[in-house]
Amino acid sequence: TVQGVWEKRVRIVTIVGSTALGLATLAYTLRIGLAHDLDKSVLAKSMIVAAASFISVGAIWFGRHKLGAYKAVIGLIAVVGIEAWFFASAYWPSTDEQFFYPETPVHTFLQDELDGERAVTDVGTLWPGTNAFYGIQTVNGHAFHDNTYIDLIEAFAPNAFKSATFNGPNIREPEVMNSPILDRLGAHIGAVASDGRVIGALDGVTEFSGEQEFTNGDEIELQLEGVGPIRGIELYSTEGFDTRGVFSEITLTVTDGDQTVETGRRFFRTFPNGHFHMPIHGEDFPAGADLTVNLVFSGFEVNPTLFEMAPGEVAFAPILPQDDGLRLVESRTSVLYERENALSRFRWAGDAIVVTDDSNRIALLGSGVPADTVLLTNPTEIEAVGAEGAVTPNLTSDHDVVNVSVSADGPGWLVVADSLQDSWVAELNGEPVELVDADHALVAVEIPEAGEYDVELRYDPEFKMAGFVISGFSVLGYLGLLGFFYKRRSKSGNDGELLDLTEDFVDTFDDNEAHDVHDAAHTGSQKADTGRSIN
Numbered sequence: 025t026v027q028g029v030w031e032k033r034v035r036i037v038t039i040v041g042s043t044a045l046g047l048a049t050l051a052y053t054l055r056i057g058l059a060h061d062l063d064k065s066v067l068a069k070s071m072i073v074a075a076a077s078f079i080s081v082g083a084i085w086f087g088r089h090k091l092g093a094y095k096a097v098i099g100l101i102a103v104v105g106i107e108a109w110f111f112a113s114a115y116w117p118s119t120d121e122q123f124f125y126p127e128t129p130v131h132t133f134l135q136d137e138l139d140g141e142r143a144v145t146d147v148g149t150l151w152p153g154t155n156a157f158y159g160i161q162t163v164n165g166h167a168f169h170d171n172t173y174i175d176l177i178e179a180f181a182p183n184a185f186k187s188a189t190f191n192g193p194n195i196r197e198p199e200v201m202n203s204p205i206l207d208r209l210g211a212h213i214g215a216v217a218s219d220g221r222v223i224g225a226l227d228g229v230t231e232f233s234g235e236q237e238f239t240n241g242d243e244i245e246l247q248l249e250g251v252g253p254i255r256g257i258e259l260y261s262t263e264g265f266d267t268r269g270v271f272s273e274i275t276l277t278v279t280d281g282d283q284t285v286e287t288g289r290r291f292f293r294t295f296p297n298g299h300f301h302m303p304i305h306g307e308d309f310p311a312g313a314d315l316t317v318n319l320v321f322s323g324f325e326v327n328p329t330l331f332e333m334a335p336g337e338v339a340f341a342p343i344l345p346q347d348d349g350l351r352l353v354e355s356r357t358s359v360l361y362e363r364e365n366a367l368s369r370f371r372w373a374g375d376a377i378v379v380t381d382d383s384n385r386i387a388l389l390g391s392g393v394p395a396d397t398v399l400l401t402n403p404t405e406i407e408a409v410g411a412e413g414a415v416t417p418n419l420t421s422d423h424d425v426v427n428v429s430v431s432a433d434g435p436g437w438l439v440v441a442d443s444l445q446d447s448w449v450a451e452l453n454g455e456p457v458e459l460v461d462a463d464h465a466l467v468a469v470e471i472p473e474a475g476e477y478d479v480e481l482r483y484d485p486e487f488k489m490a491g492f493v494i495s496g497f498s499v500l501g502y503l504g505l506l507g508f509f510y511k512r513r514s515k516s517g518n519d520g521e522l523l524d525l526t527e528d529f530v531d532t533f534d535d536n537e538a539h540d541v542h543d544a545a546h547t548g549s550q551k552a553d554t555g556r557s558i559n
Contacts, residue, residue: 138212401460
């Protein structure tokens with residue numbers, strides 16, 4: 025019939041069009057991969073899997089009646105499984121364990137010094153997804169963030185990268201690194217990459233007398249009289265260049281004769297043009313100490329050229345500490361600043377200010393609030409009298425439960441600088457109590473009077489039980505369907521085999537063709553009957 029002819033044409037057009045679209049996608053992917061210098065072995069695997077998928081699906085489709093629906097589905101599962109393995113294998117660790125999560129001086133310092141407190145990292149420094157492996161708590165760790173928490177990130181770093189699971193604030197500027205909001209979030213250490221500007225007092229060099237080229241292995245000795253303590257030095261390059269994909273490095277050794285600091289800076293992809301900073305964790309040198317700095321060049325494929333202040337004397341300027349509430353404590357691989365005004369992640373507040381307006385609350389936090397005062401979102405029944413209190417966290421590896429001991433001289437609040445306003449509950453001496461919204465995005469537990477208290481915070485999502493119930497019924501329903509179809513298959517004489525649910529599906533596509541044959545046969549029969557009646 026005309027309908028049957030059109031349906032066949034639609035099928036052919038669909039198959040040809042899908043194949044053409046798939047081949048075009050493969051060609052585009054190959055072109056993009058080659059343009060971006062993607063590993064050719066990865067491209068080859070992708071092309072093999074894609075070609076095998078097309079061939080397998082075509083063979084299964086056109087030979088489905090000979091293969092049977094059961095074998096066809098097994099073939100599809102095999103194809104998908106192989107493709108999934110190729111895709112996932114690229115993400116599995118394939119290097120030695122010591123290189124997969126390397127222990128750097130920065131990680132060791134943070135593990136030793138934080139002790140349950142928190143750091144804040146710059147964009148791309150100590151990538152948030154890896155910090156949990158090292159047991160390092162960070163302001164921008166990889167976790168689901170409430171909108172109120174993102175509000176605070178925007179308040180101290182408006183240009184920060186923000187998402188539902190992690191954020192990337194740019195903390196290299198002094199006003200950001202010293203934000204009072206970071207103090208409230210318990211950020212005791214600020215971590216930035218070593219390729220930026222060192223925060224400190226600097227009186228740079230503005231006039232030069234010449235230039236000097238250096239090769240690998242060359243050394244420079246600089247004399248800094250009456251300089252100590254120190255945060256870094258500024259050098260001056262005549263021009264920048266591409267490091268040709270290798271790590272180049274300038275290592276530094278700084279000494280006053282009694283103590284020595286070894287550090288350095290690596291350059292990858294580019295060597296800077298103009299002034300650049302070499303960080304030094306040298307704030308333990310005594311005031312007015314004479315320092316000797318030795319620089320060694322290594323790994324350069326293009327020789328760097330630096331400006332001179334006088335013939336044979338490389339131009340440089342010391343970067344000195346200043347009264348900014350910061351202390352540069354580590355400069356190997358990354359730069360760590362100790363934030364001296366940061367509050368504890370678990371702290372006592374004997375006073376409170378209720379600010380119901382979000383904008384006013386965030387503005388007040390940004391301008392600074394006394395350390396013993398908490399900002400509450402909603403009114404409280406506790407009368408603040410400025411009582412003293414001591415807080416002792418009892419932390420374990422179970423991050424779903426937090427226990428804290430409180431000793432209070434009067435009423436007040438245990439403030440926890442974590443984003444726990446959603447799906448967390450609290451108990452005070454074993455009795456359920458309300459978690460109070462504090463400092464806009466954080467939480468607090470009200471302590472009603474003087475005494476000793478054990479506080480437990482526990483992750484308890486609202487729909488946890490509903491999830492268990494739905495999952496349980498889903499499993500039972502699936503098992504019930506399997507039993508039903510197995511019993512039905514057994515009654516049909518195919519003992520030991522499950523009913524192949526896909527058989528009906530793949531045959532459905534041929535129903536129209538069967539109808540066409542039936543219609544043609546029926547039409548021919550009618551014509552034959554008509555001929556007999558005429559005769």
